[in-house]
Amino acid sequence: MATIAVGRQRPVAERASRGIWRDAARRLMRNGPALVGMFFIAVFLFMAILAPLLTTFDPVRGVLANQFEAPLTNGHWFGTDLEGRDEFARIVFGARLSLVVGVGSVIMGLFLGGTIGAAAGALGGRVDSVLMRIVDVLLAIPGILLAIGIVAWLGRGLPQIMLAVAATNAPVFARILRGSLLANREVDYVIAARSTGASRWRLLVRHLLPNSVTAVIVAATLALATAIIDVAGLGFLGFGPPDPRTAEWGTMLTDTTQYFREAPFLIFFPGLAIVITAIGFNLLGDGLRESLDPRLKR
Amino acid sequence: MAKYIVRRLLATIPVLFGLSIVLFVFVHLLPGDPATALLGQHATPELVAKIREQLGLDKPLWEQYLQYLGQLLHGDFGKSILDNRPILEEFFTRFPGTIELTIGALIFAVGLGIPLGRFGARHVQGWGDGLVTVISLLGISIPIFVLGLTLQFFLAVTLHWLPATSSLDPRLLNSVPPVTNFLLVDTLLAGRPDAFVDALRHLILPSIALGSIPLAIITRITRASVLDVSNEDYVRTARAKGLKERRVDSRHVMRNAWLPVVTVIGLQVGGLLAGAVITETIFAWDGVGRWAVQAIQGHDYIVVQSVITIFAFIFLIVNLIVDIGYAFLNPRIRYG
Numbered sequence: 186m187a188t189i190a191v192g193r194q195r196p197v198a199e200r201a202s203r204g205i206w207r208d209a210a211r212r213l214m215r216n217g218p219a220l221v222g223m224f225f226i227a228v229f230l231f232m233a234i235l236a237p238l239l240t241t242f243d244p245v246r247g248v249l250a251n252q253f254e255a256p257l258t259n260g261h262w263f264g265t266d267l268e269g270r271d272e273f274a275r276i277v278f279g280a281r282l283s284l285v286v287g288v289g290s291v292i293m294g295l296f297l298g299g300t301i302g303a304a305a306g307a308l309g310g311r312v313d314s315v316l317m318r319i320v321d322v323l324l325a326i327p328g329i330l331l332a333i334g335i336v337a338w339l340g341r342g343l344p345q346i347m348l349a350v351a352a353t354n355a356p357v358f359a360r361i362l363r364g365s366l367l368a369n370r371e372v373d374y375v376i377a378a379r380s381t382g383a384s385r386w387r388l389l390v391r392h393l394l395p396n397s398v399t400a401v402i403v404a405a406t407l408a409l410a411t412a413i414i415d416v417a418g419l420g421f422l423g424f425g426p427p428d429p430r431t432a433e434w435g436t437m438l439t440d441t442t443q444y445f446r447e448a449p450f451l452i453f454f455p456g457l458a459i460v461i462t463a464i465g466f467n468l469l470g471d472g473l474r475e476s477l478d479p480r481l482k483r
Numbered sequence: 484m485a486k487y488i489v490r491r492l493l494a495t496i497p498v499l500f501g502l503s504i505v506l507f508v509f510v511h512l513l514p515g516d517p518a519t520a521l522l523g524q525h526a527t528p529e530l531v532a533k534i535r536e537q538l539g540l541d542k543p544l545w546e547q548y549l550q551y552l553g554q555l556l557h558g559d560f561g562k563s564i565l566d567n568r569p570i571l572e573e574f575f576t577r578f579p580g581t582i583e584l585t586i587g588a589l590i591f592a593v594g595l596g597i598p599l600g601r602f603g604a605r606h607v608q609g610w611g612d613g614l615v616t617v618i619s620l621l622g623i624s625i626p627i628f629v630l631g632l633t634l635q636f637f638l639a640v641t642l643h644w645l646p647a648t649s650s651l652d653p654r655l656l657n658s659v660p661p662v663t664n665f666l667l668v669d670t671l672l673a674g675r676p677d678a679f680v681d682a683l684r685h686l687i688l689p690s691i692a693l694g695s696i697p698l699a700i701i702t703r704i705t706r707a708s709v710l711d712v713s714n715e716d717y718v719r720t721a722r723a724k725g726l727k728e729r730r731v732d733s734r735h736v737m738r739n740a741w742l743p744v745v746t747v748i749g750l751q752v753g754g755l756l757a758g759a760v761i762t763e764t765i766f767a768w769d770g771v772g773r774w775a776v777q778a779i780q781g782h783d784y785i786v787v788q789s790v791i792t793i794f795a796f797i798f799l800i801v802n803l804i805v806d807i808g809y810a811f812l813n814p815r816i817r818y819g
Contacts, residue, residue: 323505327794330775452633463626
């Protein structure tokens with residue numbers, strides 16, 4: 186029996202380690218909503234990366250005489266704002282800022298939360314209880330107040346905003362990773378590895394973490410949607426980039442709340458940009474969850 | 484059961500304790516000196532030193548913390564730097580506004596989310612289910628401030644159906660003496676049904692804006708839970724023995740599908756309190772959330788610290804109630 190098991194194990198293991206991603210990718214490509222999500226994300230990335238090539242207008246300086254021009258006049262596709270700046274240019278450059286700050290905050294949150302979660306899940310015992318109580322404390326503070334507080338404390342600036350948003354999603358990542366590590370700890374292959382004398386570190390790096398990666402990928406994708414919304418929310422409440430002229434979607438919304446009647450399109454375009462981007466990451470996240478979860482394999 | 488409640492209560496204490504330390508350190512790391520902030524333009528070095536002594540800021544940090552903790556345990560949150568009013572008093576005049584808004588949002592989310600979720604589960608894979616999925620996706624993806632501004636623009640500014648901001652028509656404000664600070668109650672106590680209707684109309688748009696995310700989550704969970712239970716053997720048995728579909732639904736499916744739905748509704752409270760911060764700002768709503776934002780903008784950190792402490796406390800208590808309620812409904816947790 187032992188020989189059969191050993192004989193069959195190797196090819197299966199090899200195929201599984203190569204195939205799990207390929208299988209997931211194939212399933213993802215057949216997932217309609219996920220494809221729509223990827224399309225929205227592609228539009229967002231396209232705007233963010235090629236921003237200077239997509240428009241000839243300056244997103245920061247405008248001509249005051251051109252205030253509140255309607256969309257599609259004088260080459261202003263999305264019209265102009267209070268200070269006569271081209272709204273399309275501001276949306277496109279705003280995408281750039283959302284991408285950098287959103288991705289930056291999720292990476293920071295992953296690093297912080299991942300470290301806490303991995304330490305708690307791998308070490309267990311007293312370390313686990315202390316770290317998880319810290320996570321409980323952070324989760325008990327309303328996210329947006331925590332973020333505003335951090336920006337108020339550290340001063341306004343893009344790194345501060347990233348850290349503020351990271352602090353709200355780090356505890357979530359910590360919980361997910363810890364939960365996934367704990368669930369995997371008693372799985373047969375881990376017990377087998379432990380019985381062969383593998384060190385704690387080896388167990389964590391070779392066996393536990395790789396099997397928790399999928400849960401973290403899904404959580405991180407969904408977190409990108411909330412991170413972009415949170416960054417815009419901070420901007421909306423007046424805790425955006427230090428220079429108030431900066432093209433940032435949330436700040437653009439606050440700037441125009443007094444001019445509802447004159448220029449409703451100034452709410453429509455930034456609002457639409459935020460919603461489309463959030464939908465994109467939410468759809469992709471859900472699609473990834475379905476295609477990475479082996480239990481849903483058909 | 485009693486043992487379980489005690490265990491959960493004990494587990495909450497270290498979290499509260501940790502919270503007090505985190506907030507204390509946080510406020511002390513903030514730039515700016517409270518004494519200088521308190522005195523404003525009148526600050527002279529002598530006065531600052533005097534105020535620092537009065538506030539106990541000249542003592543060692545650990546002593547200040549113990550003093551702060553002692554005050555906290557007595558329910559003394561201190562006074563606002565900006566207007567010198569006792570914080571707890573101000574909190575209790577503003578909190579009813581936040582409660583009304585939160586309840587309004589919950590009624591919207593639960594009242595619409597559960598029927599939508601059941602509808603989606605009944606028409607699985609059909610267009611009805613597709614519609615429900617799209618609604619819940621939009622609910623999660625549209626930020627409160629975008630939805631709030633859109634609602635204001637269409638229903639208030641353009642169509643004039645509902646008021647755009649504040650919690651009551653300013654002309655009615657003087658005719659409603661504050662008794663409970665719940666406007667819906669006070670207007671009735673004042674014998675002014677017209678003001679009651681006005682307050683209710685003011686509540687509608689902010690409730691929808693704040694309730695949109697919980698609506699999406701409740702819809703999703705209800706749909707998933709009903710679908711889950713519908714595949715159970717006892718449901719098939721109930722159908723097989725010829726029960727009417729309505730009876731199967733009420734007696735066999737919903738009774739078992741409630742559990743996760745109730746839990747998720749309880750867990751929305753934390754998100755609602757956080758969402759209230761933004762909602763109250765957009766709709767100029769007199770509540771704790773807007774007060775907190777104004778306090779941060781005015782560098783009134785004692786107010787910020789207190790609001791966060793009280794919000795976190797409420798969040799922990801609600802979580803505790805949800806956990807206990809869950810254990811009560813599901814014996815497997817209690818003895819686990």
